[in-house]
Amino acid sequence: MIRVFRAWAGAPPMVFTVLLLSIFGVAMIYSAGVLNVPSPVTENIWQRQLIWFLLGIVAFTAVSQIPPRWIEWAALPAYVVGILFLMATLVIGTGAGTAAGVKSWISLGGFRFQPAEVAKIATILALARLISARREGLQNLRELVAPVALVALPLGLVILQPDLGTAMAFIGILFAMLYWGGTPAPLLILLASPGLGLILSYDTMVWSGYIIILTLSLFFYRYRLYLVESVAVVLANLAAGTVALPLWLSLADYQKNRLLVFLDSTVDPRGAGWQIIQSKVAIGSGGLLGKGFTQGTQKRLDFLPEQHTDFIFSVVGEELGFLGTSLVILAFAFILLRLVRLAARATDPFAGLVIFGIFGAWITHIFVNIGMTVGLVPITGIPLPFVSYGGSFLLMSWIALAVAVRVSQEA
Amino acid sequence: MRLDHPISRRSRAQGGFLVVAVLMGLLGVAFFRAQVLRSTDWVLQAESNRLRQLDVPAPRGTIFDRHDDVLADNVPGYAVVLLPDHRDTIRLRLERLRPHLGLTDARVDRLMEQARAYPRQPLTVKVNAPFVEVSVLEERKSEFPGLYLEMRPRRRYLAGEALAHVLGYLGEITPTELEESLYAQDSLDRYEAGTILGKDGMERQYEKTLQGRRGSRFVEVDVLGRIVGSFQGSAGKEAVPGGDIHLNIDSELQQWVHHIFPDSMRGAVVALNVEDGGVLALYSSPTFDPNDFVGGIAVGRWETLLSDPARPLFNRSVLGIYPPGSVWKLATAAIALDLGVIRPDETMPIPCTGGMQYGNRFSRCWNAEGHGYLDLLGAIRHSCNVYFYQLGLRVGLQRLLEKGTEIGFNQRCGIDLPSETQGLFPDDTTYWERTPRFGYRATEGEVMNLAIGQGPISQTPLKVAQFYLAIARDGSAPPPRLLKTEEPPEGGWSLDLSPEALEIMREGLRGVVRPGGTAYMASLEHWDLMGKTGTVQNPPNPDHAWFAGIAGPRGGAPEIVVVVIVEFGVSGSGVAAPLMAKTADFYLRRKHGIPVDSIQTLGEHYMTGTPAPWAATLTAAEGDREGDREGDPEGEGEGLPEGAGQGAWE
Numbered sequence A: 001m002i003r004v005f006r007a008w009a010g011a012p013p014m015v016f017t018v019l020l021l022s023i024f025g026v027a028m029i030y031s032a033g034v035l036n037v038p039s040p041v042t043e044n045i046w047q048r049q050l051i052w053f054l055l056g057i058v059a060f061t062a063v064s065q066i067p068p069r070w071i072e073w074a075a076l077p078a079y080v081v082g083i084l085f086l087m088a089t090l091v092i093g094t095g096a097g098t099a100a101g102v103k104s105w106i107s108l109g110g111f112r113f114q115p116a117e118v119a120k121i122a123t124i125l126a127l128a129r130l131i132s133a134r135r136e137g138l139q140n141l142r143e144l145v146a147p148v149a150l151v152a153l154p155l156g157l158v159i160l161q162p163d164l165g166t167a168m169a170f171i172g173i174l175f176a177m178l179y180w181g182g183t184p185a186p187l188l189i190l191l192a193s194p195g196l197g198l199i200l201s202y203d204t205m206v207w208s209g210y211i212i213i214l215t216l217s218l219f220f221y222r223y224r225l226y227l228v229e230s231v232a233v234v235l236a237n238l239a240a241g242t243v244a245l246p247l248w249l250s251l252a253d254y255q256k257n258r259l260l261v262f263l264d265s266t267v268d269p270r271g272a273g274w275q276i277i278q279s280k281v282a283i284g285s286g287g288l289l290g291k292g293f294t295q296g297t298q299k300r301l302d303f304l305p306e307q308h309t310d311f312i313f314s315v316v317g318e319e320l321g322f323l324g325t326s327l328v329i330l331a332f333a334f335i336l337l338r339l340v341r342l343a344a345r346a347t348d349p350f351a352g353l354v355i356f357g358i359f360g361a362w363i364t365h366i367f368v369n370i371g372m373t374v375g376l377v378p379i380t381g382i383p384l385p386f387v388s389y390g391g392s393f394l395l396m397s398w399i400a401l402a403v404a405v406r407v408s409q410e411a
Numbered sequence B: 001m002r003l004d005h006p007i008s009r010r011s012r013a014q015g016g017f018l019v020v021a022v023l024m025g026l027l028g029v030a031f032f033r034a035q036v037l038r039s040t041d042w043v044l045q046a047e048s049n050r051l052r053q054l055d056v057p058a059p060r061g062t063i064f065d066r067h068d069d070v071l072a073d074n075v076p077g078y079a080v081v082l083l084p085d086h087r088d089t090i091r092l093r094l095e096r097l098r099p100h101l102g103l104t105d106a107r108v109d110r111l112m113e114q115a116r117a118y119p120r121q122p123l124t125v126k127v128n129a130p131f132v133e134v135s136v137l138e139e140r141k142s143e144f145p146g147l148y149l150e151m152r153p154r155r156r157y158l159a160g161e162a163l164a165h166v167l168g169y170l171g172e173i174t175p176t177e178l179e180e181s182l183y184a185q186d187s188l189d190r191y192e193a194g195t196i197l198g199k200d201g202m203e204r205q206y207e208k209t210l211q212g213r214r215g216s217r218f219v220e221v222d223v224l225g226r227i228v229g230s231f232q233g234s235a236g237k238e239a240v241p242g243g244d245i246h247l248n249i250d251s252e253l254q255q256w257v258h259h260i261f262p263d264s265m266r267g268a269v270v271a272l273n274v275e276d277g278g279v280l281a282l283y284s285s286p287t288f289d290p291n292d293f294v295g296g297i298a299v300g301r302w303e304t305l306l307s308d309p310a311r312p313l314f315n316r317s318v319l320g321i322y323p324p325g326s327v328w329k330l331a332t333a334a335i336a337l338d339l340g341v342i343r344p345d346e347t348m349p350i351p352c353t354g355g356m357q358y359g360n361r362f363s364r365c366w367n368a369e370g371h372g373y374l375d376l377l378g379a380i381r382h383s384c385n386v387y388f389y390q391l392g393l394r395v396g397l398q399r400l401l402e403k404g405t406e407i408g409f410n411q412r413c414g415i416d417l418p419s420e421t422q423g424l425f426p427d428d429t430t431y432w433e434r435t436p437r438f439g440y441r442a443t444e445g446e447v448m449n450l451a452i453g454q455g456p457i458s459q460t461p462l463k464v465a466q467f468y469l470a471i472a473r474d475g476s477a478p479p480p481r482l483l484k485t486e487e488p489p490e491g492g493w494s495l496d497l498s499p500e501a502l503e504i505m506r507e508g509l510r511g512v513v514r515p516g517g518t519a520y521m522a523s524l525e526h527w528d529l530m531g532k533t534g535t536v537q538n539p540p541n542p543d544h545a546w547f548a549g550i551a552g553p554r555g556g557a558p559e560i561v562v563v564v565i566v567e568f569g570v571s572g573s574g575v576a577a578p579l580m581a582k583t584a585d586f587y588l589r590r591k592h593g594i595p596v597d598s599i600q601t602l603g604e605h606y607m608t609g610t611p612a613p614w615a616a617t618l619t620a621a622e623g624d625r626e627g628d629r630e631g632d633p634e635g636e637g638e639g640l641p642e643g644a645g646q647g648a649w650e
Helices: A002-009 A013-032 A045-063 A068-092 A115-132 A141-160 A164-180 A185-200 A204-220 A227-250 A253-263 A273-286 A312-345 A349-373 A391-408 B006-037 B039-050 B087-101 B105-117 B131-139 B160-167 B175-179 B201-205 B251-260 B299-307 B325-339 B376-382 B385-395 B397-407 B446-451 B461-472 B499-512 B572-591 B602-608 B613-617
Strands: A106-108 A111-113 B051-056 B070-082 B123-126 B147-157 B170-172 B196-198 B215-221 B227-230 B267-273 B279-285 B355-358 B361-364 B527-538 B541-553 B560-566
Touching: A002 A045, A013 A045, A013 A312, A013 A391, A045 A391, A068 A106, A068 A115, A068 A141, A068 A349, A068 A391, A111 A115, A111 A391, A115 A141, A115 A164, A115 A349, A115 A391, A141 A164, A141 A185, A141 A227, A164 A185, A164 A349, A164 B006, A185 A204, A185 A227, A204 A227, A273 A312, A273 A349, A273 B006, A273 B039, A312 A349, A312 A391, A312 B006, A349 A391, A349 B006, B006 B039, B039 B051, B051 B147, B070 B087, B070 B131, B070 B160, B087 B105, B087 B123, B087 B131, B105 B123, B131 B147, B147 B160, B160 B201, B160 B251, B160 B279, B196 B201, B251 B267, B251 B279, B251 B572, B267 B461, B267 B572, B279 B572, B325 B376, B325 B385, B325 B397, B325 B446, B325 B461, B325 B499, B325 B527, B325 B541, B325 B572, B355 B385, B361 B385, B376 B385, B376 B499, B385 B397, B385 B446, B397 B446, B461 B499, B461 B541, B461 B560, B499 B527, B499 B541, B527 B572, B541 B572, B560 B572
Parallel strands: none
Antiparallel strands: A106 A111, B051 B215, B070 B123, B070 B147, B170 B196, B215 B227, B267 B279, B267 B560, B355 B361, B527 B541, B541 B560
């Protein structure tokens, strides 16, 4: 009992912010179920979220008791288990709700969870071990091969599900941890360049210009790179430009539409543009102070898509107004800044990397989720930590928080 | 530098802080833009998302009769309406509603056309849907997005067929009507596509009064277009009911006329109130049920009405024109008296010997045995052609045409109905030259035909009634009105007739229904009845039968004028006169508090074997000569002079 007390008494203020956010999340999920039309899906799910939240508290307390060394030792086995889970998901996985066509869930005796959530933590831990083994940090492209490969495996498995939202979280984790692992910023940019090349290839002229600029900058940056590396970067970019079209064609229609609609939401107002338009209407009509808790008309009349999961923040915007959204954004900013500070204070490189990996995952979730509700980023099925409905995600987020806090206390 | 060196950690942390600040700042700015700067736009869009404006139909004004009995009112009805949506969605919803409402292919196509033409207006799928259909849809509302069951007042005509021609009927505004300035420039802007308005009768005549002003209200719909509830935020607009109107019509009298008029016969009955010329009853047979038109008449029913050779939609009382025949002899008499060309007690120089020689032509009287010497009273009583030939000649063609025009035998009465046929009557002597049917210069002899109501003369029953109104009054005739007003109606005409002259004419008319008169069998127990029969040849068909009558309490002023025409009725005295008498009797009995009896005329007493002791008190008219040759109970059987009796009645 004393240890439980200590786990909480010694917890940083960030934990209490998360606690408040989780309670706020349950409240918003309750509101998401208050509709003027029959809503069997969302009516009583707040109770389930509450149970998961309590489980999260228990998990947090439990993880806080584990010696940090155990966490470090568990990294590799956890990674292997995570990968196995992901592979299993592709075989026996099921979809759910509006994402019925994907294979993201595994059911175990009436209990359903997303293996990708486990894999995220496991990957963070494994990557932290890998990078922390090098005291000097990652200095060139060759040194990036192993970390990238370590993340690419679960990333690829997640894309196969397909779950682009979680895939983005993995990319966030990779870049955050490479950065914290001491990779110089230009190197990170080079790493990201094939991705950029992929996007820019929609226009041949723009893409050609980009390749020229890239080649020139490689030339000026040459003293830091091996020739092989420069050539590899250029080749990767050329390859990206080449596969762009087949890749685009291989996308499912809804994925293409989401990207097109991001560029112009009026392209298909009744179809793919629907979600973003309705979400913006909800948020915008909330105004400064909002329509009041549970009073959002867009939500009540079921205009909001996925109002309890991916678009929960639209409900926040409609019912609590700018006051509510800015407070929640500030709360998230506070948590993120505190994570960075926690990482900066960790003398142990492994601890710092784990914390920063969690930071990378969360900032991706937060920015992409909130950003998409207001049209800042394309729509991706990615939940908002602690607020969106989703049991295993909430539980794993609390465990991640506990891991971050626990490893930081090691020194 | 080693990764765990504090300075290295701090510099990397600064990068982390920067990323957080930039990304969260971006979100903050985006939300500030959406929720503070552009909020108004989004609020509007949220409203248009969820709010739909619906019309609140206004009930039409109620139509009352002279005793404040309701003739037409509104009862609650349900319309099945689809809220505006994309055309494909509407098509889909119509298909889904189809089996429940029994919509035909043609109907669905028409509705789709409407949805195309007015994409922003709710689409009325079915008006006056039966209760069963409405309750099924109401129960399963959630399965029919965009469906709206609208309470819509439904017109009800309580007297049904009896008053069809007076009240008219309703229908949807046509594209042509929409462009008429009457509706297009309505001060209250009440007319738009889909508006229901009066198409005929009172409904049309007083459309602007009866039409209400629709209101509007807002409802909230969910994402599927299902109505969730009414929106309290904006009050909308209250519907303003249409104005009521009160008619001169006596509903019970009208229904009585409908009841007694033989179903198989075509014809018309007009009853006017002597006091002010108000129309007490205006009936045309065959008739139709205006209730059939409520909510759109079935195509089959409409075609039946249109193709029926008896033309039930045709209001014979004001649109049909018939040669007046003998009933017009009174007009000749009145004109002669007005001009002062005869004294009432004056006897015509030429006695009736079954006909009269004028120029090289022998014009016959209906009675080949002849009437001998007659004064006006006797001439009216016996309907003697020879007397009226001479009277006509004495008036002269020119003056007869002038005076007849003044009375308006070639004009409309000006009744407040959307349409009225004007009578056919030459306005001057050039008429014969102008008209191809004649094509010759009029001779003075034409006046002989006209004097007995033949030749180029055709009148509506209403016009004949208006003329008899003048005889029942003091020689003046106001225009007959359906709408009850405080002030007497303007217009009309007046003849300069002395009370003595009027009394002589009335006495002549009285004789027709006294012993020895042709319509004696029509005489009534309680009332002073006067009238004139008319039988108009209509070859090759049977004759048309007229009876124009006046009735009132014995010894009192006349109170009602009734004109009856029965097409192919053969006998004015046998068919038309009893209808007139029964109409007048019904009205007067109720007016004077005498119980109504279905055995009314003397003829009915005889036929049913009911004693009629009162008949003994009826004496032959004053001045009737002894040995009056009466032996033709079938009617006058007037012989028509050559060139007359074309039987044109329209």
